[in-house]
Amino acid sequence: MRYFFFGLMVMLLFTACPPTPEAPPQLDDDMFIDDPVNEERDRSIWQQPGAVMDAMGDIREKVIADIGAGKGFFAKRLALVADRVIAVEINDSLIVDLEQLREVELPKEFRPRLEPRLGTESDPKLEKSEVDIILLVNTLMYIENQEDYLKKLYPALRSDGRIVIVDWKKRDTIEGPQKSKRLALGTLEEQLKAAGFHLVSSDDLTLKYQYIVVADKVRE
Structure with missing residues (x-):
């Protein structure tokens, strides 16, 4: 009988005590990384790559320099139409990204059209009269000596070439710096x-x- 009452008291004690709260969930840093797929989709909406490419004119059979190409947002689109796209970046890791994009995202027959090229902050490493069109998207504002840089781009264009610059409006916007x-x-x-x-x-x-x-170039 004594053991019966002892067991009963133990059972009542456990019943009366509230359950131990569960440990808080462990937070993983990966939970806060942006979804690159969603980021690409969102930029495709506000960037309107089709409108930018329209401003470039007819790019078929043209050589294009995409300066500040980043991870290839425009380069991969241009390579499907243009004769050749020189994707210029100043960071080795971005050159690797562009090379990977070429091998993974471009169909095999279009891969030779995309050429990642390592430049510097002050030199795009373009040859004289090498390209028909120069594209700079969200890039020129980060260049320290902008006018000097533009002067270096001038001789890289062929006589009928043009330069297309897309940059942030100098006003408060949801996107941008x-x-x-x-x-x-x-x-x-x-x-x-x-x-x-x-x-x-x-x-x-x-x-x-x-x-x-x-x-474009001044007609002489």
Whole structure:
């Protein structure tokens, strides 16, 4: 009988005590990494690559220099249409990314069209009259001596070549860097003229967060 009451008291004691709370879930750093697939899809919406490529004109059988190519957002699209795309970056790891993109995302017959090329912060490493079109997207604002850099790009263009610059509007927008770091449209236009280019068009309306500026060589 004594053991019966002892067991009963133990059972009542456990019943009366609240259950031990579960340990909080362990947080994994990977939980906070952006989904690259969603990021690509979102940029495809606001970047409007089709509108940018329209501004470049007919790119069939053209050689294009995509300066500041990043991980190939535009390069992989251009390589499907253009004769050759020189994807210029200043970081070895991005060159590796571009090479991997070429092998994984481009169909085999288009892979020779994409050439990752390592440049420097002050030199795109383009040969004289090597390209028909130069594209800079969200890149020029990060270059320290912008006018000097544009002057180095000028001889790389063939006589009928053009340069297309897409950069952030100098205003507060949801996407993009701080407004103080952005390159004003008017400033860019003056820099292009000082570098020897002829301004063809300035489009501040088509893209929500960016402007598109097109210039070509001064006709001699």
